[in-house]
Amino acid sequence: MESPISFEHLATGARDFARLALDAHARGETEVFLLEAGVSIERLAKAALVRVNPVLLVELSSRQDDALLHLAGATALPKKLRTVGAQTAIDRLRKMDVLPVKDEELDTLIQLRNGVAHLGTSVPEDFLEPFVESACLLLDHMGIGRERFWGPWDELVRVALDDRADRLQKDVRLRLHQASLRAQARFADMPEGTPEHLASIVAQRGLVVVEVDRAGGPLFQALTRCPACRTEAAALFLRAPNTALLFDMELTAEGLWCDLCQLHLATTEEVDLAGLATTARYTAEDLIQIGRPGDALAPDVISYAMRRLPDDSF
Numbered sequence: 484m485e486s487p488i489s490f491e492h493l494a495t496g497a498r499d500f501a502r503l504a505l506d507a508h509a510r511g512e513t514e515v516f517l518l519e520a521g522v523s524i525e526r527l528a529k530a531a532l533v534r535v536n537p538v539l540l541v542e543l544s545s546r547q548d549d550a551l552l553h554l555a556g557a558t559a560l561p562k563k564l565r566t567v568g569a570q571t572a573i574d575r576l577r578k579m580d581v582l583p584v585k586d587e588e589l590d591t592l593i594q595l596r597n598g599v600a601h602l603g604t605s606v607p608e609d610f611l612e613p614f615v616e617s618a619c620l621l622l623d624h625m626g627i628g629r630e631r632f633w634g635p636w637d638e639l640v641r642v643a644l645d646d647r648a649d650r651l652q653k654d655v656r657l658r659l660h661q662a663s664l665r666a667q668a669r670f671a672d673m674p675e676g677t678p679e680h681l682a683s684i685v686a687q688r689g690l691v692v693v694e695v696d697r698a699g700g701p702l703f704q705a706l707t708r709c710p711a712c713r714t715e716a717a718a719l720f721l722r723a724p725n726t727a728l729l730f731d732m733e734l735t736a737e738g739l740w741c742d743l744c745q746l747h748l749a750t751t752e753e754v755d756l757a758g759l760a761t762t763a764r765y766t767a768e769d770l771i772q773i774g775r776p777g778d779a780l781a782p783d784v785i786s787y788a789m790r791r792l793p794d795d796s797f
Contacts, residue, residue, distance in 0.1 A: 521596020
């Protein structure tokens with residue numbers, strides 16, 4: 484029987500839990516993400532110790548003759564095998580200069596995983612970077628390819644590790660990638676063209692009034708192509724100036740929601756970082772035609788405006 488603490492077993496388990504963690508992070512499942520990420524780091528840390536010498540997993544604070552003999556290769560697997568915990572494994576790797584001596588986020592991640600720290604003040608975004616940074620340090624130390632380890636999440640990890648982007652830019656890029664993967668997983672076993680077919684059913688075309696706010700101006704919803712799943716199923720929310728509709732208006736994009744991949748952008752800056760235009764210009768005539776009674780179907784004002792305005796207008 485293969486030992487459950489062999490290098491191969493630990494490394495494979497770490498990979499599986501890492502992918503589960505990133506999947507949970509994409510769904511916003513904080514507790515699941517923290518649990519799976521903590522288990523992944525623990526198994527990676529133990530794999531790194533086993534790579535040097537399996538005896539490094541022996542817990543010195545208690546009598547562990549059975550574990551010591553098994554890890555030294557002298558005996559078969561005992562019925563009950565106890566090894567060091569995640570924090571001890573990490574501390575030993577720090578003494579070996581494999582991991583940074585001080586990393587409060589990683590320590591907190593392990594404490595949350597063990598139920599020592601309180602979860603209430605934690606969100607997944609606080610621990611995504613420490614998780615992938617620490618995992619990549621261990622992977623590089625052991626000579627395990629990052630792309631092979633992370634699989635479909637490799638690009639997301641690259642984004643998380645990109646020091647050139649500020650936090651908001653990185654956050655938007657992460658959300659785009661997560662939404663794209665959600666869409667791929669959702670439609671993986673469906674016939675080709677299913678996303679586009681669904682988009683044609685659920686998408687609401689034309690310019691639709693969402694709310695009338697006298698203080699901030701009316702809010703409209705317009706159909707646009709989602710920057711994550713690339714289907715025309717995203718609702719772009721546009722705010723009009725609080726003025727009379729007697730002249731050309733420039734509407735400002737304030738957010739986006741896609742029904743197919745659940746991408747959410749909450750501000751004008753996030754819309755811009757996602758690669759979408761943040762303004763669109765309409766005339767009073769356009770808006771009158773949208774609301775004209777008796778029309779069987781409201782015209783697609785976005786397309787109409789794009790035909791009438793210069794290419795850089797929207």
